[in-house]
Amino acid sequence: MIVWDNFFWFTSYILVFTALSAFGAHRIKVLYHFWKHRDDVPVPAYEFKELPFVTVQLPIFNELHVVENLLRTVSALDYPRDRLQIQVLDDSTDETAPHAEKLSADLKAQGFDIEYRHRTNRHGFKAGALDEGMATAKGEYICIFDADFQPAPDYLKQVIHHFSNERVGMVQARWGHLNKDFSLLTKLQALFLDGHLVLEQTARSRHGEFLNFNGTAGIWRRKAIEDGGGWQHDTLTEDLDLSYRAQLRGWKFIYLKDVVVPAELPPDMDGFKSQQHRWTKGSIQVCKKILMDVWRSDIPLRLKIEATSHLTSNFAYLLTLCTLVLMYPANFVMGSSWHKAVFVDVPVFFFASLSVVIFYMTAQGAQQRGGWLKTLPYVPMLLALGIGMSINNGKAVLEALMNQSSEFVRTPKYGVESKAQAAKQRPLYKAGKSIALWIEVLLTGYFGWMIALAAQRGQWGSIPFLLLFLFGFGYVAAGSLMKRFSMAALQAQPVRA
Template structure:
């Protein structure tokens, strides 16, 4: 029996140590950010004559947002004769007819605008971008997803960095049109702020690899070609091309002060679909490019950071393992003194959980120096949502490891915003839905299980465990019940954006 106790405990501690390792990496990112964020890139010189830019807009069934997208692109502060607009449309619904009308309007206003419609979605988004490049006239390619609304001055603030011939990509920081729309969008914004403000800035300005975010960035067309072009053997073609280009010695620039606003998914199924695609795609990229990174001539510290970045989603598997080990550990823990327990658990807690809180607070402080403290109340929600997403994302990791193929599942967009704390429109009915799975059922059972574990801890007077475990049932119930609510609305014919 004693052997079994120690077996449970050692496995539990090892899972926590693995999570602590990734937590330590977060703290390293914060350190690099604080050390290097002041090193803003400088424009080498300015173009005497602005170059031709091709704006590529890949869309698939975006009837709610395609007009908004084209309208915002038409408002770019850039000469019409230096702008080519490509709407890369793979749609199978009325998006195409809406787009045709909008493209005709742009052509009537003097824009070089074209609709490129594909019946065959080979390669999904990567295939559409690759197809568009065949007729792209610009030396530079500005890519925008359908849910983005670029600020008019974005090209003027970015294009002159390309006077340096070795710059292959300029990436802007995403903003959030509907940050305050509901609790889910609020927490999503915090997750993305951590990645975009801290991670991207720290990696880029400290000389590490950093990646194109798939949209809101401008590529030098020569760089895309030199790196081998768009490939569609992963679900994150942006990350794949980024690593291949940097391995070819192209340099990238991340401009955290230049914001390109976008719409966040407003419902749980859309968020899960997006996270599944990003998680699975990153592991596919890990398998594809990590060997090449270690064979490259880059310094060891660059290779180590790239490894931590590409393997970071394995933390979802560790979190799932932890879920199975928590209850046995509370019941069958080996005898040891309180001081020994403290010596083991306090450092682990600081790196595994405390690092998450510190990381996301730092991102809010960097972006909102006068109001960052208002976000503290959402940190428990962030922790709970991260736990609740573990089943969805762990499944994505396993699918990538087992080479299970899946299509590029779009994230539904509805053209909703929340500006100045007021909803900009009434709820909109839509037939767009994310693909359903059995994941919510499993999440619900996990929620029930952890509710039992939570009550058990309370009845045994273990308040420390009670506080530590509280986000687990909350997270699993939130992700599962939110998905059930969407399915119920669809079944009753009342599918709406919240």
Template sequence: MTTVEIIFLAVYFSLLSVLGVYGSHRYRMAFLYYRHKFKLPTPNGTLKVLPKVTIQLPIFNEMYVVERLVESVCRIDYPRELLEIQLLDDSTDETCGIARACVERHRQKGHDIVYIHRVNRQGFKAGALENGLKLASGEYVAVFDADFVPSPDFLMRTVPFFADAKVGMVQVRWGHLNREFSILTQAQSIFLDGHFIIEHTARNRAGCFFNFNGTAGIWRRTTIGDAGGWQHDTLTEDLDLSYRAQLKGWQFIFLPEVISPAEVPVDMNAFKSQQHRWAKGSIQTAKKLLPTILKSDLPLLVKREAFFHLTNNMAYLLMVLLSVLMPISMVVRFQHGLYGTLFLDLPFFITATASVCVFYVAAQRERGVKGWERFKYLPFLMSLGIGLAINNAKAVGEALLNQQSGFARTPKTGAEGKNVKAVKKSYRGSKTLMPVVELLFAAYFTGALWFAIDSRIYTSVPFIILFLAGFLYVGMSSLMQGLAGRRTKVPDAAPAVTSSEEQPRQAA
């Protein structure tokens, strides 16, 4: 073998090794979960009187879900004189009129609810929350995104934990209103189940840092101020504030048994936009806070988990590199008669792929799913994760290169169960040239599959199929949904309401 080929294989196996480390971290999460599974959180003390609570509802162009959101929040069981609701609307379309009318209806029913509109999106969601906080009167602040439907007992099950003066935030688990809509929504729901049921529980009960997820949680107001307030220098203001607050010594509580249902994206482009924002924001937060965390006197366990948590999306960048090198590695080793060395890949692939199976099967088991239902989506989950690699690697690259971008909203359609509304074009996920790149990768792996079968390198075939299927599905779904969006013309529900004459903060 030439020196170039030796160096090439060394780089290839180095990538596999690093990905294997990140993959094996899932085993650790599962281990910590089962080790601490029965350490159920209970309130430390009793509140003598119920406190005043402000619920903030940040929205931007959410005409299909804003009424559902407000109605569900107004059904929350809590003394009306102690509950304030803020609808923080940065919308630029007919959502403004719908939201105003909805707020007024509920004000007439006796709810303390205000409509606050900004003429600009400075700071995006973080800016809206910060702006609303200036007008809030509650000692505690709960946040719900537009697609959530909180249960009536949300406050009565979370507020008691603030009897402990050290508790700064309580997060509940997300449910999924439209899990059954498609295989894509099924996969997203399973991904989120793994994050909440296994990761959040493991981190919280093992004494590590975990994060507020931007919604379905409640903060002690003084915690937000002590941690430096809402900041908008990253795309994940929730993750950023969470780590800053815990660095200050505040304790967080996660309640997996309390569920707030929400809508997951039904459109591949919307899903990719959401994933891009989360991936980019996590790396931005890692660059901002990880040096401070590693230099602190926190326990090694906390530092190690913070490192894996904040840098986990780096694996997507490595996955793209691996996708380029894997077929070439197979060809190089075959041409030099090193067919047997293909078995060296197996430990690394098993570390990375088998960990996915263990992790998500555990999450579904804990959710109460039985038998074959726990396993049937696993091949699709692995392929989808691979197919997202290019989209998320781009996000990681932008964060590493300090490329700034706006807060891209995840389009909501009001989907529940298997029903979805026809939506206007501007509410669909954004279209980019990314599907072309993904389909080129699919074509690349099609050639690799042909070579593997023709050369009888059957040990590589299952892995090549996973990569091929992932890039093909993500690329084709993005392309077809983008084209469908251009052909579909859905009339607007009502004339747009302009906001050029609005004041920066206006309460109804």
């Protein structure tokens, strides 16, 4: 019986970590394509003699802290006023609405072609707001900015000429990070995002593979939106959904790594969790909706394989959850041997762990000389944070698989770049309740017990791996608990003028 138990656990261990290693191997492929095309910078076919008409859409929802800066930044875009329309698509239910309406009226009085639209039903959430805005949008090209983005004055002129190629349907700029140095959490978020924004998007674009509009800081050709079926709201990631539908219709997407639009990273753990939950759940919803269309299409096989890898990548969080179940038997039932170390542990470590380290360090090195070296001290916490988010994001995957609907939860924006600014600001938006937090607390205790057990049995080699789980769940849980305690303390204090 013990032999069969060992066989079961060993087989399960192999299957789960082989799947995780496959995702790791894909990162190596992305790295190869990035370096292969690192000098293939996209250039326009030609520059427009007369600049085309552009509509800038600004979808907002309860963005009191950042809406004024958004409108100030967008109104400073260096583009002919007679070729530019601004749409403020406001679904706010708080004091943002009257404030945004007044700001819009002020800009209109200054001669800007600006339209303020306020909805009270939030039908379709962000996708619904964008879709309704299309009815009165005047532009041949549609530019979209979320509330916390701050485009440079020359943004439109840097991007618009790429549409001189009539098959280009969307051009995406890279996100920057306004508050990267705010805290350890924002530093880690920037590292995570740069893996996608610097490496994946660049590699896919320059290698001729499907990529996605990132929801903001990009410009669409109106015809591509319409030909792709328009904005639909049956998923939480309408940007990814429309991206695939448009590219399956033959539209080409371009990614401009060197055009950077800075934005705010969620400064607290609950905001980060909320954002990750929405992105993860939405991507699986799009996978269910689009993947079969990808395989039924006549695009080349290599594009189908890459699209499959892209759309299924968040299943890795479910595999990480499986490791939680396998952790005890893998270390204390199966035991250890040189066979397992050579044929299982070493390959798994390389593809599932070391590939992650190389991937994110390369993303920083590609941005600045010595960037990879500056990243090195954060690598253990980067791995730990990925593990710690597995409950939150694994829950999102399961909800998508079970067709459990949920509303589009905005990521709170505070307009803070330093702790001095944060200390002066009273948060307006509360964190939601989640059972995932208490599971993270329990898992922190569980892995503390596992480490003690490993030390008692002299299995010192497993302790560094277990420490990643301990610190990951502990850090994520502590971040959420601290937010709740600070909110409770603030609610107990009188508001000072």
